[in-house]
Amino acid sequence: MHKTLKKYFPVFVVPVLAAFLVSFLIPFVMGIYLSFTEFRTVDASEWVGIKNYISIFTQDKTFLNSLWLTVKFTVVSILSINIIAFSIALLLTRKLRGTDFFRTVFFMPNLIGGIVLGHIWSLIINGILGFFGVDITYDPSYGFWGLVVLMNWQMIGYMMIIYIAGLQNIPEHINEAAAIDGASPLRTLFSITIPMVMPSVTICTFLTLTNSFKLFDQNLALNGKSAETSLLALDIYKTFYDHTGLRLAEWHGIGQAKAVIFFLLVAVIAFVQLRATERKEIEQ
Amino acid sequence: MAAIQFRNVAKRFDNGKVTVIPDLTFDIKDKEFVVLVGPSGCGKSTTLRMIAGLEDISDGELFIDNKKVNDVAPKDRDIAMVFQSYALYPHMSVYKNMAFALKLRKMPKKEIDEKVRWAASILEIEPYLDRKPRALSGGQRQRVALGRAMVRNPKVFLLDEPLSNLDAKLRTEMRSQITMLHKRLQTTFVYVTHDQTEAMTMADRIVVMDKGVIRQFDTPQKLYSEPADMFVAGFIGSPRMNFIECMITKKKDALYAEFADHIMRIPASKSKGLEKYENRSVILGIRPEEISAYSGGLNVQESCVINAKADIAEMTGGQVNIYFELGESRCIACVKTERKISAGDEVKLLFDCNSAHFFDKETTKAIACV
Numbered sequence: 004m005h006k007t008l009k010k011y012f013p014v015f016v017v018p019v020l021a022a023f024l025v026s027f028l029i030p031f032v033m034g035i036y037l038s039f040t041e042f043r044t045v046d047a048s049e050w051v052g053i054k055n056y057i058s059i060f061t062q063d064k065t066f067l068n069s070l071w072l073t074v075k076f077t078v079v080s081i082l083s084i085n086i087i088a089f090s091i092a093l094l095l096t097r098k099l100r101g102t103d104f105f106r107t108v109f110f111m112p113n114l115i116g117g118i119v120l121g122h123i124w125s126l127i128i129n130g131i132l133g134f135f136g137v138d139i140t141y142d143p144s145y146g147f148w149g150l151v152v153l154m155n156w157q158m159i160g161y162m163m164i165i166y167i168a169g170l171q172n173i174p175e176h177i178n179e180a181a182a183i184d185g186a187s188p189l190r191t192l193f194s195i196t197i198p199m200v201m202p203s204v205t206i207c208t209f210l211t212l213t214n215s216f217k218l219f220d221q222n223l224a225l226n227g228k229s230a231e232t233s234l235l236a237l238d239i240y241k242t243f244y245d246h247t248g249l250r251l252a253e254w255h256g257i258g259q260a261k262a263v264i265f266f267l268l269v270a271v272i273a274f275v276q277l278r279a280t281e282r283k284e285i286e287q
Numbered sequence: 288m289a290a291i292q293f294r295n296v297a298k299r300f301d302n303g304k305v306t307v308i309p310d311l312t313f314d315i316k317d318k319e320f321v322v323l324v325g326p327s328g329c330g331k332s333t334t335l336r337m338i339a340g341l342e343d344i345s346d347g348e349l350f351i352d353n354k355k356v357n358d359v360a361p362k363d364r365d366i367a368m369v370f371q372s373y374a375l376y377p378h379m380s381v382y383k384n385m386a387f388a389l390k391l392r393k394m395p396k397k398e399i400d401e402k403v404r405w406a407a408s409i410l411e412i413e414p415y416l417d418r419k420p421r422a423l424s425g426g427q428r429q430r431v432a433l434g435r436a437m438v439r440n441p442k443v444f445l446l447d448e449p450l451s452n453l454d455a456k457l458r459t460e461m462r463s464q465i466t467m468l469h470k471r472l473q474t475t476f477v478y479v480t481h482d483q484t485e486a487m488t489m490a491d492r493i494v495v496m497d498k499g500v501i502r503q504f505d506t507p508q509k510l511y512s513e514p515a516d517m518f519v520a521g522f523i524g525s526p527r528m529n530f531i532e533c534m535i536t537k538k539k540d541a542l543y544a545e546f547a548d549h550i551m552r553i554p555a556s557k558s559k560g561l562e563k564y565e566n567r568s569v570i571l572g573i574r575p576e577e578i579s580a581y582s583g584g585l586n587v588q589e590s591c592v593i594n595a596k597a598d599i600a601e602m603t604g605g606q607v608n609i610y611f612e613l614g615e616s617r618c619i620a621c622v623k624t625e626r627k628i629s630a631g632d633e634v635k636l637l638f639d640c641n642s643a644h645f646f647d648k649e650t651t652k653a654i655a656c657v
Contacts, residue, residue: 174374183341
């Protein structure tokens with residue numbers, strides 16, 4: 004068996020490896036290379052060194068604004084999504100009537116695509132703001148909070164399912180032992196329940212962090228027109244496609260450099276977050 | 288230290304549709320070690336959980352230390368509980384697990400430390416105080432669970448099948464450790480098990496339950512020698528008691544039990560209550576260990592010699608378990624014999640009527656108790 008596996012190992016591995024190389028690794032390496040060039044197409048590039056990276060902070064005024072907005076958005080989203088999702092999960096694991104129905108209802112927004120969601124919420128928010136004679140582009144904070152509401156609406160159901168799985172993993176006897184030990188429900192929540200669902204917290208924080216940081220289509224559909232409410236991913240997209248004319252190659256290079264910085268930020272933050280929450284996880 | 292009283296306690300689930308305990312009334316004395324025993328689903332754990340306050344009482348009254356506790360929260364009942372699954376907090380060290388309840392009571396740190404170390408030294412878990420539960424063996428975890436209960440110095444100790452997850456050797460060790468703990472702490476212990484050996488070896492008194500009803504509540508010795516009915520007789524003792532249908536007949540002034548071509552004179556001490564069963568069928572119960580190998584030369588007037596064919600013979604060291612058919616009953620005898628007995632061998636077995644029990648065929652109650 005082992006010998007046969009060894010013999011046919013390349014047959015099984017090569018297709019996957021080839022797909023990985025062609026669709027991920029080569030574009031990734033080329034992307035890093037292109038961030039040091041000015042290019043119109045991939046094979047028509049001119050090496051410019053770190054000029055693009057300098058231009059991001061000197062020439063391009065939108066990047067830092069988008070970065071700050073993305074950080075704010077990510078922090079608010081992580082907190083609101085996880086707190087609300089965990090609270091709903093707590094309620095829906097109380098063996099109350101109709102919990103299965105509500106689990107389905109809360110999960111449903113997650114099945115709708117980002118662009119569609121963005122347009123739906125654009126209609127809703129603009130409909131409400133219309134009563135006051137303004138729309139979502141009137142104030143950047145409208146766009147920001149609109150995006151937060153949208154993201155919460157979409158992600159809470161998904162995170163709730165993960166938290167429910169975590170909560171159901173806590174043996175009933177543990178909660179009973181805490182009740183006999185004299186722990187109040189609040190104390191049980193903070194001293195027993197939350198530490199015991201840390202694996203779920205790790206997963207949910209990771210997912211909300213990366214999804215919030217990388218948010219693009221909802222942002223494009225909801226308030227993509229406004230430069231002040233463009234998150235990083237949308238800002239990179241705009242750097243590539245909102246410019247025309249002679250300096251197109253230069254903007255492509257700057258956009259590519261932004262994408263590399265974007266990748267590094269997501270990777271570093273996700274890694275730090277995983278290490279931090281994993282340390283708090285427990286083995287049972 | 289507290290007595291526990293059940294007064295017509297009932298427990299129903301599913302909005303009253305399923306009755307697990309119809310009507311329970313019994314008293315547990317202060318400092319007593321009472322074991323609730325019975326087959327799975329008999330309601331013993333539910334009874335224990337009602338004492339703990341983890342299950343509501345549907346009807347009746349429950350008193351702990353003369354205080355009605357029907358609506359008292361578990362934390363206010365001054366009880367401690369040891370669970371079958373240990374229920375240790377996996378993210379806390381052994382020390383923190385044991386100190387948790389004391390910390391919640393805002394006990395000074397120094398006092399908590401003293402109590403935890405006192406319990407740990409008794410249970411010999413001092414070297415593991417900094418470890419997390421996952422780094423402990425099953426026996427060590429169970430000792431931590433006991434320690435967590437001990438430090439509370441509760442009025443009542445509740446133990447829900449605490450040894451079920453341990454291997455046989457460890458179970459025997461822990462059994463004696465819990466018995467010693469009871470003697471040392473001088474507290475009321477209520478212990479749930481389905482293992483009758485645990486019940487017999489540890490209890491001051493045993494509650495034998497079946498389908499939510501107490502079949503008998505007595506000392507281990509009484510349960511063994513004077514079972515109230517066939518259920519108790521069959522449940523207590525291992526291997527279980529043999530039950531053989533027999534006819535009660537009267538010849539001259541003596542009563543006889545006739546079964547499967549055998550006749551056995553019933554001694555006067557056992558005849559009381561049996562007279563009204565003359566010419567009627569009753570159930571004769573005899574424990575496997577009260578059947579002996581017949582070697583001849585005995586006065587067998589109140590005994591009878593059975594010629595049996597061993598279907599299975601199990602050598603268990605000091606004795607042989609012989610399985611055989613007697614009429615329509617399948618019986619087992621645990622006999623001490625020098626002779627090597629194998630399956631298919633003919634053996635002569637001696638039934639001693641002085642150690643026999645008689646049960647009413649319809650009610651299954653012991654005839655002396657009818």
